[in-house]
Amino acid sequence: MAVLEMKNISKEFPGTKALDQVDFSLEAGEIHALMGQNGAGKSTLMKIMSGVYSCDSGAILLEGKEIRIRNPKDALQHGISIISQELSLCPYLSIAENIFLGRLPMKRGTVDWSGLYQQADQVLKEIGVDLNPHTKAGELSVAQKQLVEIAKAMSRDTKILLMDEATSALTPSEIESLFKFTRDLQKKGLTIVYISHKMDEIFELCQRMTVLKDGKLIGVYTTEEMSPVKVTELMVGKNLGEYFSHDSSEFENKYFDRVRLSVKGLNRKGVLKNISFELYEGEVLGLSGLMGAGRTETLRAIYGVDRIASGEFFIDGEEYIPKAPKEAMKNGIAFITEERKEQGLFLEMSVGQNLTIASLNQLSKAGFMNSKEEVSLINDYFSRLSVKAASHRVKVKSLSGGNQQKVIISRWLAAKPKILLMDEPTRGIDVGAKQEIYNLIRDLAKEGYSILVVSSELPEIKKICDRVLIMNQGKIAGSLNNKELDDDVMNAMMSQIASD
């Protein structure tokens, strides 16, 4: 029986038709994947279901009865909860307050604090999350925040749970426990809509899938009749023969002789312990490990963002002291951060201004901008990375995640670096754009760039890295060549926590 049916849903935004007469139906107790590239209309459909947007036309039926969802509160009352891609926690409130925000337990007209923390503790324990409910949300890592979001949804009387990129920042073991929990929920009769760019997750977890493309319904399929390649082809609308092949010969025939960056004895109190490694010219070196293993912190130390206790750095044999990002840029280092919106983009500025912001020195003379040169530089990178935007004058926030990422990569390539530090370069972007970015990374390596990549996705690491350093609790636990990469070995190295 269909628990939720959406019929002929259309939604238009100025200039684009986000959804065009889309049908969507959920069977009770299934895990249903919603598939499509960025801009296909997945998020819009989700937002209509959860009351963030209202549809222009179409009907929504819950258990056969037509309902209206005018705002998020309506959705919650109908038992529809969303865990969204964009986290929405209040940083200065505790985990418990965040979970029960808007419905704090009351006792004689005031908040029942001890009851609140008890209940929150219970919710967290139920989903197997080891967090203190008193902790402020702002102190949590991205992964932990996501877990709190899940706890928040679970603490409500939810019939339909929408999970939008819920695992995008989780480590393999965290994902595994989330899956286990998701299946438990399914057994209890919950219906789940699952959006993820990770194909393996879809096929592991979901029974059926609805594929969207450019706001239109392509079809509804069972997972059994599908394969990752088939789905991707439906999503992109093209044949993608080599999309999922992994050509290891490319990695075997390469050898490196020129050290570009060498890091010796990097220490940061409580975070990094005696990190030493070498990054070669033309090499893609992966940094793998669990959340909190010190991967991002290593990049930040090299880029001069955080204060470090000790450490020596050499670029092409010359000593380099990471005092500030400016210094790093002068020495040919670029840093593509994990959180695009928070640390990368200037949302109110145009696409073009976002692209050139790190190369204003080369585009100006005596402080005055050379706008001709600026436009031609922008156009260069638009075609080189095939950035899709109506014009370089539109605001960068109007672009899809993949295109925003391309703008940021363009920004740093335009600054003419030798070393690229990339933190989760494909996080939250769709399959097609992901593949483009992988190809780009490989091409850049061929051109001689040295690239240090942090990634939580093992398939991604396998696909792009010549060599991987495994980090564990602020230390380097091991180093593997591309052909030695094996999920089990890596997982073991990443989580040998208790043993030492």
Place this chain on the structure above:
Amino acid sequence: MTEQKSKFNFFSFYERYGLFIILAVMLFCFGIINPNFLSKNNLLNILRQISIYGIMASGMTVVLLCGEIDLTPGALVAFSGVIIAMCVSNGMNMFLAAVIGVLVAGAVGALNGFFTMQFKLPSMLVTLGFQFMIRGIGYVITDGKPVYGLPKSFETLGGGYIVGIPIPIICLVIVAVIFIIFLKYTKYGRYYYAVGGNKEAANLCGISPKTVVISAMIISAMCSGFSGVIWASRLASGQPTVGLTYEMQVIAAVVIGGTSLTGGEGNVARSYIGAIILGVLYNGLNLIGVNPYWQQVATGGIIIAAITLDSLNRINRK
């Protein structure tokens, strides 16, 4: 789809022409009620009245662009005026005195910026504190009394004309041209938008938010100092009491012009239109004989209307 394109969109229309339409309607209405309003003399008078606000609004725009605020302008107008008057009446060359006045103001701006960034304080509170201090020091060194004894020639800057145009207006035009070029065509201009838009991202792009904010505060304070010079010249004295709440008028002008208080978005040319709208409103209401108390009510109404339309426009764009 084609239907939608041809559909008139009030908000995008307002975004582009709204300020000019408001201004035109005001000029038209006041002109009909009192024909004297549109006389050349009166229009020049309005421009002269807004010239010092316009100069201060230039600096304030830069400060708001980087997401900060400056509450010292009014106090600095009085303070730099007093300093210049004291220097000149003690026999100092008046050009040198004017430079000193502007530089002293700039130093206060540097302190504003330094405290804000070094100790991560809200600029609203830091500049509020300095507003009191500066105003107070002005009273202390003058004993609260105006400083007179300035040569007649000193009054030229505020009261003189060049080819029939009051010199303060010429000063404003020069300042306006410099700021429009500075913000639009130099890389430094871009820095203010970047820092106001996303401090963390700016830092990672090698743009130091600290330097940028401190420079914005210095620019704003120097604009106030320069306005103080003009004002002292107009008044032919250094008055420690002038400039009360000027910063509020200036912020109002900038905000009417559409610069966002949260930083990263705005346009200095529109701040001047904002200043002109306020100037026209005061002058027009005066000329048609509206009770000054009602003038305040009208000013408030204009501010609320402008920021509401601006915000609706922003919501509509999403």
